[in-house]
Each structure stands twice: as C-alpha cells, then as structure tokens.
Amino acid sequence: MGTTSDIQTIKDGMRKTWMAGDFGEVAKFIQHHADDFISSLHIxxxxxxxxxxxxTGNLAIPAARAGASVTGIDIADNLIEQARTRARAESLDIHFEVGDAESLAQPDAAFDFVVSMYGAMFAPRPERAAAEMVRVCRPGGTIAMANWMPDTFIGDMFKIVGRHVPPPAGLPSPALWGDPDTVRQRLNEGFSxxxxxxxxxxxxxxxxxxxVVEFHRMFFGPIERAWAKLEEDGRQALRRDLETHWDRHNEATxxxxxxxxxxxKVVAIRAAA
Structure with a gap:
C-alpha cells in the first residue's frame, strides 16, 4: 500500500476527517442502533x-450500563473527549483513550468482547485491524462488528461522495467489511x-x-472534508446528488x-486455546 510515510499521511488525513464537523451530533441519531447492537450480545x-x-461512546456507554468493564479507543481526540464527558454525566467508569485500531496498546487476550460499530471498518489496512482485534480477544471471547454494507443506502452514499472527491488511491473500500465473503477471508483463522x-x-x-443533507455537511466529517475540497460548483453538485439519494429512499410523507x-452484523467466537 506504500511506504510508512504514505500510511502516516493517510492516517493523518483520516484523523482530520473524523475530527472535522462534530460527529457527536450525528451519533445522537444513531444511538438506538448501538443500544440494540449491545443488547443483542447479552453482555x-x-x-x-x-x-x-x-x-463518542455509542457502544461503550450501553455496555458499561450493562455492567461490563469498558475501554474505548478512537483516533480522534475530540471524540474521546466527548465520550469522557458522556460517561462522567452518567457516573460510568469507562476508560477512554486515543488509539489506533491497527496498533492497539492493549495486551494480548485482555478482553471478553471486542466490538466496533461503523468504526474499525474505516482503518486503511483492514488485515492489520483484524489481526489486532483477534490479538486482544481472549480465547473463547467474542469479536462483534457492525459494518455498513456495499450497494445499500450508506454504501451508495459513500460512493457518491467518492465520485466528487476520490479517496486516496490504493485503499480498499471500507464497505468490503460489509461483505460476508470478505469478512470470512479476513477472519479466517482461530475461530470456533x-x-x-x-x-x-x-x-x-x-x-x-x-x-438532513445540510446537517451532514456541517457535522459528518467525511462530507464536511469533501465539501471543503470542492469549488462552489462542485459543492452544489455534491449537494444535489446527496439530496437526490436521500429523497429516493425517504419513506416519510x-x-x-x-x-x-x-x-x-459480524459475530466471531475466538477458538479456545
């Protein structure tokens, strides 16, 4: 995928992307996704x-409410700060830290559950993110992910943005984490x-x-950053395409x-030693 400096440049760009806007505002509208996901794991x-x-802690907070001992990591400093604020507001003892999904600071076999919702799927080297999730999960433990699927609403929205502002060359699509065959290739060893x-x-x-489109333009980092890279004609073309996409799928009247x-939804049980 390129040199170490190339990867660092990509990661610096990703950090800026997820720190742009205010994902905390977006997260409020998908908290119920996370609540249902955690509930389904019976922690x-x-x-x-x-x-x-x-x-901002959408999975971590309901997991802590269920009584789990929770650690959360994210590449974006400002999101970690928001997560800490949310946990303090509920008097939840959650350890949040800035970290890299491809190089976790946590020790081997340290967790019963390793989870990620709409998150680890964006790591630029998926094989490394997968290996790290496996490494920190104990034998008999569970890795659970929620990954946007290709050729569905969100996958298509990312394609629209990518047509206007192409992603860095050579990166696999994050939506491949939403393809069952690809997931089985990436998590192909060490699972019962x-x-x-x-x-x-x-x-x-x-x-x-x-x-809705303006809301995401303001608060959702990938769209906010794409918008900033475009001239005015390009911005209006992106807006039109996004509005058409949301209109086409809108069921409200x-x-x-x-x-x-x-x-x-991916649930993998690590094989016992």
Whole structure:
C-alpha cells in the first residue's frame, strides 16, 4: 500500500476527517442502533469489553450500563473527549483513550468482547485491524462488528461522495467489511464460530431532506472534508446528488425524513486455546 510515510499521511488525513464537523451530533441519531447492537450480545456484568473506534461512546456507554468493564479507543481526540464527558454525566467508569485500531496498546487476550460499530471498518489496512482485534480477544471471547454494507443506502452514499472527491488511491473500500465473503477471508483463522447477518436500521430526522443533507455537511466529517475540497460548483453538485439519494429512499410523507439502511452484523467466537 506504500511506504510508512504514505500510511502516516493517510492516517493523518483520516484523523482530520473524523475530527472535522462534530460527529457527536450525528451519533445522537444513531444511538438506538448501538443500544440494540449491545443488547443483542447479552453482555453480563464484569465482562471486559473493548470498543474499537468508539467515537463518542455509542457502544461503550450501553455496555458499561450493562455492567461490563469498558475501554474505548478512537483516533480522534475530540471524540474521546466527548465520550469522557458522556460517561462522567452518567457516573460510568469507562476508560477512554486515543488509539489506533491497527496498533492497539492493549495486551494480548485482555478482553471478553471486542466490538466496533461503523468504526474499525474505516482503518486503511483492514488485515492489520483484524489481526489486532483477534490479538486482544481472549480465547473463547467474542469479536462483534457492525459494518455498513456495499450497494445499500450508506454504501451508495459513500460512493457518491467518492465520485466528487476520490479517496486516496490504493485503499480498499471500507464497505468490503460489509461483505460476508470478505469478512470470512479476513477472519479466517482461530475461530470456533463466525456468523454474519444483515441488519436493517432506521435513520429518522424531524426535518426534510435538504436540512438532513445540510446537517451532514456541517457535522459528518467525511462530507464536511469533501465539501471543503470542492469549488462552489462542485459543492452544489455534491449537494444535489446527496439530496437526490436521500429523497429516493425517504419513506416519510410529513416533511420529516425516514430512511432504512443495512449493516452486516459480524459475530466471531475466538477458538479456545
């Protein structure tokens, strides 16, 4: 994929992307996705859980409410600060730190659960992120991911943005983490069980599609950064394409916005030693 300096440049760009806008605002509208995901894992008290690419704590916080001992890592400093603020507001003892999904600071076999929702899938070298999640998961432990699927609503939205502002050359599409065959190739050793299933989730906003697109233009880092790289004509073309995409999928008829999207739920059980 290139030299060490090339990778560092890509990672610096990714950090700036996820620190741009204010993902905390976006996270509020998908918190229910995370609540349902954590609930489905049946986490019991005292289990050790690592949330990889935790953002503002959408998975970490409900896991801690369930009694787990939780650590969250993310590449974006400002999101870690928001996660800490959220945990303090609920008096939850969660350890949040800035970290890299491809080079976790945590020791081998340290966690009963290693989870990631719409997060680790964006690491530029997926094989390294996969290896790190496996390394820190104990034998008999669970790796669980929620990854946007290709050729579905969010996958297509990223394609639209990529047509206007192409991603760095040579990077695999993050949406490949939403393809069952690719997941099995990446998690192909050391597991006693691996299951994948598509899950439908809802995006619901109490405002119309143009305001939804503007909301993401302001707060969602990948779109905010793409917007900043375009001239005015390009910005308006991107806006039109995004509005068309949201309009096409909008099921609401009352001036609000309600769109269905799909992620691939991945649950892998690490084989006992």
């Amino acid at each position: 019991t008290p005292e289990k050790r859980l690592l949330d990889v690419a935790c953002g 069980d691996l299951s994948t299933s598509p899950v439908t989730v809802i995006f619901e906003y109490p405002f119309a599609v143009p305001e 009352d001036g609000s916005t309600r769109v269905k999207a799909q992620y691939l």
